[in-house]
Amino acid sequence: MSASSTVTRTERLLNLVIALLATRSPLSRRSIQTSVAGYDPEASTAAFERMFERDKDELRSMGIPIETVLDAHGEVQGYVIDSAQYASTDIAFDSSELVMLNLAALVWDDAVLDATATTAVRKIESIVGSPAGEPVVDANTFAHVSAREAALLPLMRAVRDRRVIRFDYRKPGSAEKTARTVDPWSLNSQDGHWYLNGWDHEREGARLFRVSRIHGSVTVTATPSSTRAEATSDSQVEDPDDHVRVRVRVPERRGAEIRRHRTFAARDDGTYEIVDSPHRVLSMLWRADRDVQPVHPPEIVEAFHDGLTRIEAEHR
Amino acid sequence: MSESATERLTRLLALVPWLQANDGITIGEAARHFGVSVEQLSTDLWQIIVCGIPGYGPDQLIDIQFWDDDRIHVLNPVALEQPMHLTPEEVTALHLGLRVLAQVPGDHDQQALISAMVKLESAAEVPIPVDIEISERPDIVAMITEAIDTGASVEIDYAAGDDDRVETRTIQPRTSFTVDGRVYLQAWCSVAAAVRTFRTDRIHRARVVESDSAQPRPDITVDTPLRPEPENMATALVRIHPDALWVLDTEPVSVVSTNPSTSDATVEAEIGYASPQWLVRWVLGLGGGVTVLEPAELRQSVAEAARLRRGEG
Numbered sequence: 001m002s003a004s005s006t007v008t009r010t011e012r013l014l015n016l017v018i019a020l021l022a023t024r025s026p027l028s029r030r031s032i033q034t035s036v037a038g039y040d041p042e043a044s045t046a047a048f049e050r051m052f053e054r055d056k057d058e059l060r061s062m063g064i065p066i067e068t069v070l071d072a073h074g075e076v077q078g079y080v081i082d083s084a085q086y087a088s089t090d091i092a093f094d095s096s097e098l099v100m101l102n103l104a105a106l107v108w109d110d111a112v113l114d115a116t117a118t119t120a121v122r123k124i125e126s127i128v129g130s131p132a133g134e135p136v137v138d139a140n141t142f143a144h145v146s147a148r149e150a151a152l153l154p155l156m157r158a159v160r161d162r163r164v165i166r167f168d169y170r171k172p173g174s175a176e177k178t179a180r181t182v183d184p185w186s187l188n189s190q191d192g193h194w195y196l197n198g199w200d201h202e203r204e205g206a207r208l209f210r211v212s213r214i215h216g217s218v219t220v221t222a223t224p225s226s227t228r229a230e231a232t233s234d235s236q237v238e239d240p241d242d243h244v245r246v247r248v249r250v251p252e253r254r255g256a257e258i259r260r261h262r263t264f265a266a267r268d269d270g271t272y273e274i275v276d277s278p279h280r281v282l283s284m285l286w287r288a289d290r291d292v293q294p295v296h297p298p299e300i301v302e303a304f305h306d307g308l309t310r311i312e313a314e315h316r
Numbered sequence: 317m318s319e320s321a322t323e324r325l326t327r328l329l330a331l332v333p334w335l336q337a338n339d340g341i342t343i344g345e346a347a348r349h350f351g352v353s354v355e356q357l358s359t360d361l362w363q364i365i366v367c368g369i370p371g372y373g374p375d376q377l378i379d380i381q382f383w384d385d386d387r388i389h390v391l392n393p394v395a396l397e398q399p400m401h402l403t404p405e406e407v408t409a410l411h412l413g414l415r416v417l418a419q420v421p422g423d424h425d426q427q428a429l430i431s432a433m434v435k436l437e438s439a440a441e442v443p444i445p446v447d448i449e450i451s452e453r454p455d456i457v458a459m460i461t462e463a464i465d466t467g468a469s470v471e472i473d474y475a476a477g478d479d480d481r482v483e484t485r486t487i488q489p490r491t492s493f494t495v496d497g498r499v500y501l502q503a504w505c506s507v508a509a510a511v512r513t514f515r516t517d518r519i520h521r522a523r524v525v526e527s528d529s530a531q532p533r534p535d536i537t538v539d540t541p542l543r544p545e546p547e548n549m550a551t552a553l554v555r556i557h558p559d560a561l562w563v564l565d566t567e568p569v570s571v572v573s574t575n576p577s578t579s580d581a582t583v584e585a586e587i588g589y590a591s592p593q594w595l596v597r598w599v600l601g602l603g604g605g606v607t608v609l610e611p612a613e614l615r616q617s618v619a620e621a622a623r624l625r626r627g628e629g
Contacts, residue, residue, distance in 0.1 A: 008321075008363070009321045010321045010324045010325050010363065011363060011366065011367055014325060014329070014363075014367045015367050015370075017329065018367060018368060018369060018378075018394055019369060021395035022369045031370075035370035037367070037370070037372060058321070058322055061322070063401070063403040063404075064400065083395070086401065087398035087399065087400065087401060088398070088399060088400070088401040088402060090439075091439070092435070093432060096425050096427075096428035097428045097429075099425070099428065100417065100425065100428050101410055101414075103417055104411075104414045105410065106413075107417065108413060113405070113409035114351065115326075115327070116403075116405050116406050117406070117410055117413060118350060119326055119330045119350075120402055120406035122331075122350060123330050123334070123400070123402060124402075125334060125337065125338075126333040126334040126336070127398075127399065129337060143420045143493065144496070145412075145413075145448065145495075145496055156408060156446055157405075159445045159446065160404055170561070171562065185445070186445045186447070187446045187447070188447040189448040189496070192495075192496035213562060253481055253483070254481055254482070255480055256475030256480050256481060256482050256518070257475070257480055260475075260518070282603055283601040283602070284601070286601050286625070287480070287597040289480035289481055292480070303603075307603030308600075308622045308626040309626065311599070311600060311603065311618060311619070311622040312626065313604075314607040315607060315608065315618045316619060
């Protein structure tokens with residue numbers, strides 16, 4: 001079969017995978033060009049090489065183990081996929097575990113990892129057998145993650161492959177975006193928000209970044225990153241340096257949001273105290289119930305009143 | 317839906333062994349299992365059967381029969397009888413899904429869940445550095461899970477999102493569900509005399525009150541919503557000042573126009589809201605960074621709320 005322009009890229013990649021899986025001896029570049037459907041046997045060597053290199057890189061990035069086989073002189077003899085390395089070997093889930101895996105995939109319904117989780121369950125089912133009939137849905141367990149942040153996928157890869165990343169970040173309460181260079185350590189979701197924990201190169205400290213505040217795309221560099229174990233400090237909050245300790249008056253059954261703050265603590269004088277960034281403390285105070293008032297420090301009390309004056313003036 | 321060649325290839329490679337293991341499955345069922353449309357699955361099948369081993373003779377092509385009675389039979393999988401090993405992303409996706417399930421109420425099999433999680437961890441080549449935390453108070457979630465089973469009534473101190481006050485009410489929990497790490501609860505509320513949705517992280521205190529068997533359980537049906545989405549959404553037009561432009565990254569606002577002036581680079585945007593009280597609190601919390609332009613009543617409500625809030629000082 002000669003290559004035709006209608007053979008799509010997907011078909012060419014699929015044919016390449018099958019050819020490399022089925023072959024007993026490594027396939028040389030020349031035989032790939034002339035025999036695998038999708039490559040043009042008439043194309044120049046340079047044009048073929050460009051296409052083949054790109055295909056090979058793409059398949060390897062999917063996790064397909066394409067081996068480069070060298071001859072006695074250290075020259076590339078050809079390529080092959082070892083089917084034992086390609087296939088899943090030691091997957092053994094029982095039927096009740098499989099029900100849980102199906103539920104786990106449903107957690108991602110329509111979110112970033114939806115297709116990834118679905119394919120994974122289907123792969124497992126191919127080996128251990130699938131529960132017949134309808135996809136399993138347990139009406140009494142409903143959990144959903146709606147994460148659609150495009151940055152999550154490159155971030156997960158960067159964390160796994162330990163690569164330094166670069167992105168633009170906008171801190172809450174600040175007008176400017178700043179370029180950050182970060183060693184990504186871990187990603188986690190708290191209170192429905194995704195956070196990246198890592199080492200900020202310019203700030204020389206551990207930082208927590210809210211993924212939704214990453215502006216534009218994430219650049220994954222080729223530079224290996226440090227791991228958390230190598231760092232000297234850890235961080236559980238965004239920008240810990242500028243935290244303030246604020247004393248507030250909170251009447252009984254009022255100020256529900258402030259009462260739920262993780263640092264909320266009663267003081268001996270009947271007032272309460274919270275510790276957080278000025279931006280977050282003020283934000284909670286401004287939208288709190290009317291009898292909730294800041295008492296100390298004076299800068300916060302002043303900023304609190306300035307904000308309300310500004311709101312009033314803006315809405316006149 | 318635009319799909320990359322690798323996303324598509326990943327599915328095609330998984331499809332052949334799965335169809336072989338599920339001989340005779342219909343196109344519709346297969347499409348549902350793979351989360352794609354029937355048309356997409358048919359396209360996939362037509363694409364697969366023109367691929368095979370170089371030479372591409374009749375015996376060298378993947379042979380799948382699927383046109384006779386809508387049932388799919390893999391006659392020759394060529395080199396694709398086994399699925400590819402799980403990729404790190406796939407292990408992560410399933411592991412995270414299980415982590416979420418492990419932390420939410422429901423009658424799923426916790427034992428099977430934990431053993432599946434352990435097996436996935438051993439399948440992962442590197443530790444899984446991604447995690448989801450459900451930040452609820454476990455004692456309250458446990459109490460509610462039990463109340464759903466027993467039908468008991470629970471007295472709760474609850475703060476609704478619209479205001480900032482804690483109020484006590486008695487509820488009868490019926491179902492719970494989790495969205496993005498928050499556990500929601502659907503319960504019969506005796507104050508509203510209707511089914512209401514509660515966020516368990518806003519329950520400040522809970523206490524099981526004597527389960528009163530004389531009081532009949534109101535016969536109601538509860539639907540588990542896919543997402544807790546209010547029905548009657550209104551839209552406000554707001555101006556976002558430079559110091560609050562970060563809300564564009566985190567809030568569901570859509571930009572209407574941008575003022576390019578460098579001295580006052582404001583943005584006008586629309587934001588949907590279900591309750592005016594919620595929007596007023598949202599605007600207050602931004603300390604003047606966002607101004608409501610329309611509707612006029614809402615603008616007035618914000619000014620009024622700010623005046624009241626200040627008057628106490």
